[in-house]
Amino acid sequence: NLKKHFYLDSPIPFKKSDQSVKAVDGVSFDVFPGETLGVVGESGCGKSTMARLVNQLIAPTEGTVELNGENLVNMNKEKLRVFRKTIQMVFQDPFASLDPRKTVGELIAEPLVIHKIGNKTSRKERVKELLEVVGLRGSHSGRYPHEFSGGQRQRINIARALALNPDVIICDEPVSALDVSVQAQVINLLKKLQKDFNLTYIFISHDLNVVRYVCDRIAVMYLGKIVEMGTYKEIYEDSKHPYTRALLSSIPKESPNEIKERIILKGSVPSPINPPSGCHFHERCPFAMDVCKVKSPELMDVGNGHQSSCHLLELENNPLSDIPIKKKE
Numbered sequence: 038n039l040k041k042h043f044y045l046d047s048p049i050p051f052k053k054s055d056q057s058v059k060a061v062d063g064v065s066f067d068v069f070p071g072e073t074l075g076v077v078g079e080s081g082c083g084k085s086t087m088a089r090l091v092n093q094l095i096a097p098t099e100g101t102v103e104l105n106g107e108n109l110v111n112m113n114k115e116k117l118r119v120f121r122k123t124i125q126m127v128f129q130d131p132f133a134s135l136d137p138r139k140t141v142g143e144l145i146a147e148p149l150v151i152h153k154i155g156n157k158t159s160r161k162e163r164v165k166e167l168l169e170v171v172g173l174r175g176s177h178s179g180r181y182p183h184e185f186s187g188g189q190r191q192r193i194n195i196a197r198a199l200a201l202n203p204d205v206i207i208c209d210e211p212v213s214a215l216d217v218s219v220q221a222q223v224i225n226l227l228k229k230l231q232k233d234f235n236l237t238y239i240f241i242s243h244d245l246n247v248v249r250y251v252c253d254r255i256a257v258m259y260l261g262k263i264v265e266m267g268t269y270k271e272i273y274e275d276s277k278h279p280y281t282r283a284l285l286s287s288i289p290k291e292s293p294n295e296i297k298e299r300i301i302l303k304g305s306v307p308s309p310i311n312p313p314s315g316c317h318f319h320e321r322c323p324f325a326m327d328v329c330k331v332k333s334p335e336l337m338d339v340g341n342g343h344q345s346s347c348h349l350l351e352l353e354n355n356p357l358s359d360i361p362i363k364k365k366e
């Protein structure tokens with residue numbers, strides 16, 4: 038039940054404003070060892086805030102984050118330091134996330150220095166090993182970030198995230214800033230590393246097309262809430278939510294013979310300061326009914342842990358069932 042509400046500045050000094058941005062508004066999910074959970078949604082839906090909450094970079098307004106049964110929220114600093122090693126993060130922008138004044142060797146060794154692991158010689162060895170693990174040359178540790186391409190810089194970020202032997206890596210839009218051809222290389226690298234080091238990923242993206250190549254399960258977010266969650270197959274072939282359907286129909290067809298009925302969304306994502314009443318999606322949803330304007334739909338189980346929150350599920354004849362997601366002739 039993770040929540041993060043940011044309160045806006047109040048016009049009256051010393052008075053807490055009652056206007057807040059509900060960036061993350063009651064999100065619950067599990068991530069199992071060795072799997073990749075995709076988190077998808079348009080920009081501003083709360084994906085990055087959710088990632089920062091999981092990693093304890095920011096404190097939640099409400100809710101818990103449990104790792105192997107221990108609650109990380111309000112954990113004492115010393116203990117949290119140990120847990121921090123377990124969850125690492127790879128950020129979107131490979132240009133902004135590496136300090137340009139540090140050599141690649143220094144950047145990758147930094148987490149080891151912070152956690153007081155090894156000495157200078159052993160850290161040098163470890164940096165060399167990590168560079169090779171991500172497909173770069175060990176001899177490049179003396180170079181600076183600007184000497185590398187975007188894809189290589191993202192490899193450096195990944196090497197840095199691996200330095201402490203984490204169990205979980207949160208990848209926040211790891212390939213969004215890269216050219217399409219380079220995206221595939223970085224995704225393949227992430228998949229290989231997952232196998233080699235038994236990593237668990239939370240993979241955040243605004244692009245369902247990217248997520249399909251990496252994720253076992255997918256959570257779709259809209260305005261701070263998870264609106265649908267299921268396995269790769271359930272989401273891509275049997276989605277029960279109009280918003281997911283709309284995201285899916287924006288993926289280009291694989292072949293000209295593929296029939297796909299497009300669900301086009303009206304308008305853009307509304308402001309999270311005053312989100313629409315009832316179902317936050319009702320102003321843009323082509324299937325919206327009267328009830329959608331007043332009642333927020335609950336996430337319900339639609340079989341095998343596949344969850345969706347939409348009033349259409351309560352209808353006897355759900356119009357979504359008649360719309361094919363993907364049909365090849």
Ligand code: SF4
Pocket residue numbers: 278279280316317318319320322323324325326329334346347348349
């Ligand atoms: Fe659309 Fe209503 Fe379902 Fe919301 S609850 S997604 S508005 S049909």
Ligand code: MG
Pocket residue numbers: 084085210
């Ligand atoms: Mg983001």
